[in-house]
Amino acid sequence: MRKKLLVFGIAITIVNTNVFAQENEEDVEKGNLSEMLDTYSHYDVEPSPSVWLLSNAEVNSTAITSAFYTKLYQGGFIDQSLKDQVKNRLTSNNLLGGEFNSSIYYHSGSPALFKNKFSYAISLGYTIDFAAKFSSDLFNFTFYGNKSFENKTADFSDTRFKMMTSQFVGFSLIQSSDKYYLTVGLNLIKGQNYYDFSVNKGSVYTAPSGSYLDVVANGSFVRSDTTHNDFTSFNGMGAGLNLIYNRHLKDNSNLVFSASNVGAMYWNSATVRTNVDTSVQFDGLKVDNIFSIQDSLFTNVSGKNVFNDYTHNSSASRLTLLPMTFRADYYKYFEKGFQFLGSIQYKNWGSYIPRATATLGFRLPAYWYLHVGAGYGGYGQAHLSLGLSGMVGKTYLMFGSSDCLGFIALNKFSNEGLYLKAFYHF
């Protein structure tokens, strides 16, 4: 049972905190991730060093359909029906968010540190987190134009967008016993870029015939150094703490509490904060002589210039919280390979709604397992997961969709998620 505990703990760590855990007993079993049950209990595994590769990507929204998002991101023409499908799903408060991470881990296997009480893990990874919140008017204004708002006001208030791209190196200590399993780890994080746009109050009134536009804007825009934002850019530095406590219960079940990425980022002095608090009536670009219209009239007119006229920019270093994740899991093993995992998760990023998930595992021939899960919350609404896991040689594979509704019904759902994970024991 301790093997199951260990493997499950490692899986939890990978998914939620990117920190390894292991124990030094020989009958280690490989287990599932937090979103699936232990599928690996029938394999005998040595407590040897291992390398784990993980890649996970998911996008969720309460309104934006998968087909729409795909066109927007991958390119192509967004036709009227695509826009209408989203429009029909819009509410006054719409969410869009997701994450991408890809990482590699090395785990020492047997406890080797502090009088052989702790094993350790080191890790290297790449992470993107983004989240947006927007009104239906913003969507309609952007994708239908302002004609439909003639003699009306389009309300953009309470619009948010937040995104962070980073890379990390991590180190963790893992201790396990018959009753619990504990991981404490620290990630050192390189900030590549950061955006935090917030419109507290915003609207555009379009006068009849478009004779003028009344624009109201109150908000702030924070962005890291935009002149250096590629992979090699070092625009910020931070640290995140990872904690996992996995308690073995008597009825062949476990209760796990974890907190990951608890920390902050320090963005350098090239970080720009733009404040805007204005109301502007735009009734045309003023020209001295209407009979002398040349390109040069517009030379000094650009969106950037107009924007600068009504905003105040300041560059300074900034401290921001990391996208932290807090999670509780309960899992239980039943006879004949049937498994259950229940989780609830919260992320302090954007307008994330606590997400609850229940997953069942079914054993297949050759000790492969099928995982089927359902959930609600996060950036989207309903979620459905589907995955497989099993051994290929000495490599344990887990792959599937963490959110497959968006793949099944492109025009009705928005949630898409893919994962591919592999564990290799030497």
Next chain:
Amino acid sequence: MNKFLTLLAAIVVLSFGCRRDIAESSWNTQVVTPLIKSSMSLDDLLGDTMVQKNNDNSLKVVYNQHLYSANTDSLFKFPDSTYTYGTSLQTLVLSNDSVVHSITLGQIAREQGGFIGPFILSNQGVPFPFPAMTDISSSDIAMDGGAFFESVDVLTGFLDIRINNNLPVDISLLDFLLKNDILLGGDTIASGTFPLIPSGGSQLMSFPLDGKSVKSKMLGKIIKMNTDASVGAVPIDTNNAVTAIIKIRDLKPQSATAYFPGQEVFKKIEGIKLSALSKMMLNEIKVKSGEVHVEVFSSIRDTIFFHYEIPSASSGGIPFQVDTFVPPALPNSTTSFSYTYPFKDYTLNLRGFGIEDDLGEDINGNGFYDPDTVNTFVQKLLGSIKAKNQMVTLTIGDTFYVNAGLRALVPAYGEGYIGNDTMQIGPSSTSLSVFNKMVSGSVNFEDVKVDLEVTNGLGAKLDVDVDNITAVNTKQNNSLALSNVTISSPISIDKALKVPQGQLPVTPQKVVISLDKGNSNIDQFVEVFPDRIDYKMAVRLNSDIVTPPTYTDVLTSPPNFAYNSTGVDVSMNIEIPLSMIAQDLVLADTIDFSITKSDATQGYQNGTFTLLTNNGFPFSTEVSIYMLDANNNVVDSIFSHGNIPAANIYLDGAEWKVSSKKSSEITFPVDVTKMEKLFNASKLLVIAKFNTAQPGSDYIKVYTDYSIDFKLAGDFGYQVRVKN
């Protein structure tokens, strides 16, 4: 492990490979938005330099139309006064060096032989009574003149041979022969007999060399020499010698190859009369601009050092002079060069050789200081060669041509007497732009004032006789001659005062003839809307000088002067108060237009635009705007016959004024095809028909605060394109 690496690659591909590198997303929107706006007063429409404000804040159009001007450029037209001088080498001077050769007593003794010869040779220093000797001769004696010439083909000249007798005895006879070296032809150069040459004395004989060729390698020979007996015994000194000194003089060679000494090869000093000044008598001009042009052709096979000088021209007390050189010509060819030197800010004295008094130099070498004249300057040309350590071949007939003088001379100032010619001005015309936008219709102005202004900046009295001034509207093929009593008679203008006024060097004199409805037909003249004014005038100079002055008068008290910056100027100052009645007045104007495509404009789809106007002018307008290509061909219309109603007006006493602006809209569709034409258009043609708003035949004024507001708004489809 290999499978694991394969999996690692798959993860990387999964992570980064699902997205195209640069993907463009697009969608259609419908946009309504204001685009541009403008508010225009009459200043903006007509140009603020043309519009002025009256005391009552009403506006008037003020326009200055220049008809004619003439300055010293047209008064003093100096054709290029270059002078051509050609010459050939006439005389050449060779070096004064001589060929010297001596025959010692010892050499004579050896030639003599017999008893005497060996005796003399063996008794050096012994007193000896020399007997008379006869028939002394010598073999060929080589003589070399290569140190100063190689060969000379003589046209005319002389060979001098001097014999110095330093023998202890008299030479009673000496026959000699001088010829060119056998290898160089062996021609005889000179031969003859010297009579008695006393001991210690010398004799000179000259031989003409006409037609002979003298080489540097020569052979001399004593054919026969007799000596007398000595008076008593004298000591024998075998170093005593007979010396021949050979020199060429007064040479006019056909050709010579020699080390020529430095010498002047030509010199020309000329007085150059400025042409086209038939009736003018100028004693001095100050040069604003011009150039000295020197062109030289030479067949001389030596470097010719060339000096050009205008002693009459000075700047800061320094005369104009140029020193340069002409490189040697190759045999049987000509070398040439052409130089142009700026000639500006010089004072050019035109008193001819009369400047000799000032310079204290008899420039032309005629033995006296010449008297003053007018219209003439002096130039000096000198050519020379310089001695050098190089043999040069020069030939009589080598030619040297110089073309030198002043070109493009523009005076800044001139003084003297400029004559009493009558200058015919015209028939000529000048274009008038103030009305060139008017196409048709009519305007009746309440008042029109025009000042015809004649300004004289010359130092000479003028009489202007106006033959005609005619307004011409070429578009409507309409014209009208100006009629006024004053201009039907000659207009006299006194000469300018030589007193600076502001930036001008003189105080011009001016005559202003005011034309209005009362004394002329100027209102009808203006209402022709002329785009051209034709004129014909005559300007007579110096009508107050009946008898032309003498040279002396001109030099002592020049009656006229003229500056380049001032002259005769005829212009019209037009003032039209904007109080008028316009009936179907059609104005047309083409305006430059250039809107280029950009990423932002690519997304345009069909749409409708609205021109919102708020008119504060008291006239209605019917507007059409057309697109023109680069060749001014109409491509399409943007819209036509759009109506902008006149502002609301009210009667203020007896005068109509604007009470409030009136708004209106002109809506016109612009599809993608028309937008494409708009992008390609180079100009817009705007045609506007105006009608004043007032009822009946009342005039209506335009005030400074009248304006019209424009705003262009669009309602169009737009495809947003976003590159991810």
